[in-house]
Amino acid sequence: MFVINCPYCGERDQQEFKAGGEAHIERPKQPTELSDDEWAEYLFMRKNIKGVQFERWNHAHGCRKWFNMVRDTSNDEIKLVYKMGEKPPLE
């Protein structure tokens, strides 16, 4: 059970949060222009990395805010949390 540092509320127990899958997948602005394959890429294809992964999390039983998290899935170490709209770190 992680302790997650919500960017709005501070450290809270993992129970208050909901995971929301891979981060930084932007919804296409003009879906109708996309081929089936391009749309499928957005819709279905997700990485599932053993190692450092960028994820979306929601403080569902708290401030209800979505935010991003960098987590090492091999040992659950949370390296960073940052707000929606902020750029992912390069390293």
Next chain:
Amino acid sequence: MSANLRVQSSEYIDETHRVSFRFNGKKYYGFKGDTLASALLANDVHLVGRSFKYHRPRGIMTAGSEEPNAIVQVNDNTNRTEPNVRATELEIYEGLEASSQNCWPSVNFDIGGINNLISPFLPAGFYYKTFMWPASFWEKYEFFIRHSAGLGKSPTEKDPDIYDHRNIHCDVLVVGAGISGILAAKNAAKNNLKTLLIEEKNELGGATIYQNKEFNKIDNQSSSDWIKKEINKLKNINNLEVKTRTSVAAYHGYNYLLARENLTDHLEKKDKNNKIRQRLLKIRAKKVILATGALERPLVFNNNDRPGIILSTAVKKYADFFGVKCGEKNVFFTNNDSAYESALCLHNRGINVDAIIDIRNNSNSKIVKATEKAGIKIYWSHTVVDTKGYRRLNNISIMKLSNDGMTVTGNKINISCDCLGVAGGWTPAVHLFTQSGGKLKFDEENNIFLPNKYPSDQISVGSCNGSFNLKEIFKEISIKLKEFLRIEKTDFDNFDIECEEETSKRNIWLLPADKAIGKTKPFVDYQNDATAKDIKLALREGFRSIEHVKRYTTTGMGTDQGKLGNMHALGIIADTAGVKMGELGTTTFRPPYTPLTFGTIVGRNVGEYFDIFRRTAMNDWLIENKAEFENVGQWKRGWYYPGNGETMNQAVQRESKAARESAGILDASTLGKIDIQGSDASEFLNRVYTNAWSKLAIGKCRYGLMLNEDGMVYDDGVTTRLEENHYLMTTTTGGAANVLGKLEDYLQTEWPELDVYLTSVTDHYATASVCGPNSKKILKKIFPDLDFSDESFPHMSFKEAKISNIKCRVMRISFTGEHSYEINIQASFGKALWEKCIEAGKEFNITPYGTETMHLLRAEKGFIIVGQDTDGTMTPIDLQMDWIVSKKKYDFIGKRSLYRSDTMREDRKQLVGLLTDDPNIILEEGAQIVSELNQNPIQMLGHVTSSYFSPNLNKSIALAVVRGGKDMMGKKLFIPMEDKTISVTVANPVFFDEENKRLNA
């Protein structure tokens, strides 16, 4: 009467307080402070159970939580019965009743014991190999296995006890209150760190409190005197909380640990009542210090499992701590110095020790010299090759070991004895460390696995980290604590320490006998009856991975998780396969460390708190009027009103007719309600629903269908435009929370530029839905000032209204196809509103109806229920709801997916109506639909999603999803059931009032 083996008084046993208890029906006496194991030994009871597979007689083997044999059922046939309790941990109390597990019909005559005689035919994997075929025999096997397998009995009555959970946050958690844990906890607390010290036993101090006084000294006092003083001082330390009888069950990531605190298990029955029995501690620790100690290893030799063969330190603990001798004629068998301390302890107390059999060639340590001086005979480089005695050990045979330790030589010497203390060295208790994700390294010199890489802010200290003697412990803790807690000094940096130090080592995982291994029984896992030859067989049969060998032989798979024998199993595999133990790895230790009761796990979440119910404001009225309830999500919804003893079918038929003939009323409060405000609210609705919203006039309502991005129907409901920038959205009852979550997600992450605010108001309003041809007349009575003309208040519109001074929102919307109103009022007035409607409707025979009638009425109209007629694979096109999908809108959630090649297939399952040829046959929901009966294999076209007998049409109706169903109108299909085949005809799903005349009736 059996012999009394209590030999001396002990400060830990209260001999003024006699306690009576029953074991296997017979009455015995012990003293307050005894465990069931020590009390049984004192009463000369040695046979306490049977092994799992061969049903061999087994006795007490340890004095702690690692006990594999002395597993008992406590208080059988009472509501407090509990299986798999370790007699070595169970503190006796007046009236305790315990019985052996694994024995059927009794411990002394055990029918499964026949397995022992046929054991050559019960090798590893026997169960897998034998009980597989023929399949039809399984029931017989199962009866046999369940009766003779010793899994204990689960309680059949309600648990009378109370359980509790507690969250604890601390700076430092110390697990284990042996000397290492006490030193660590004391220094952490003294340095202003909030510290919690947890110990599974009821006494602090571990083995140090009865350590040999002559050879072990701290600060010029005997270690036992020193530690007792330290324990007394703990009470006066601020910041330190000590919990005894508390066992850490699990160590998760981020230093989150679960521990079970035992509060009443040691109390008499009369003192247990109305107290919390066990408490689950949920601990978040900034830092964790594991001082979990080490477990003594047995030795693996032929017939090493007889009652009377006990770990050497357990023999010592029973004598020193409980004042009980385990036998009259004691012999020790060892590969290290531990047995000598035990032997000297017995000798000094006047208990007879006949010999020590040591597989080493010699040892020059002080304690060995002292033992020799005491006149105890030592057989160097000898091993035990066999033991005798069925219900209790009476004899052992020893032989000389060859230099390589692989064989035995010379003559067999028989030694008569009734207790053999075995000492196979020490296994650091790294279970919690590995649970936390820690990685181990193998120490070749000492044949132990030690903590290597720490995954969180934690350290292991003391013997669980390989520091076995006092000098090592003090040195290690002094260095490590300073670094770990960032403190300048500890209380004991410059202490003078004297201790026993081992000078000679020899380790043989499987000791040889004078017979071929196939003719011996060297047990590795006592509880599951896995022997060394089973492990060798598994390797011969090709198993290589330690995890596979474990499962095939069941080694380490008992309730004790093989705490005693796992290392031997690994060693034997390594030796046989010719690999190094470090390369082999270990099996995974899984939580809980010792079994947990279900009560502890669920805590207070039992009975009505098991799953919290949500109830509407009208709930009490529904109960008073004998409604049956249905669970919808967490809600309790009125299902139907059987009133004067009607069946469900009778009630639903009556309610359905009344709603269409005059008036019905439904509690619709559970529908999700989301208040939407902001200057971009209309644009937002445009993006989340499939239809257009910009042009919806203020005061109007519209039905909307919400898709997932994959194009599949996700939710539906009516949304009302209350003001220019203010909407009230309704969702399905079950979908409310998820819809809000999904909308928030899009708002926050994809469309942050939109000025929209979402608030859940589901619980803020109660909703009464009044329908039927007389609904308008009823509403007029409730709201006499309101204009109900079709011009002023048409279908799909909304008005603000008041009852007295209470504001209401009235929507003229319909889910039944009838002229219908939904009145929303502040929830606290919900019941009053409901009663007012009932009162006003009396003259029209207003009939309350529940969800079942609602489902029937909407099915007559062909309205879908998301989640019943859809299953996450249905697009609006599949539902024949093309009309609701805007062609003009550039985008909405899921739009692009409606044009994927797969979603455009003609042969997708599509929603259709079904009419049975015999109008009285009601289809089963979920029944499969086919077009050909003689196909092989028969092709399934789809299934029935909703099915009812319609009292208004006087025939059976159904909705179904059928492959290519859109083009099958009028086609005959078949529904094969177990006992008959039903013919149906595909029909329009709108069965009733296709022209919607009744909405304005």
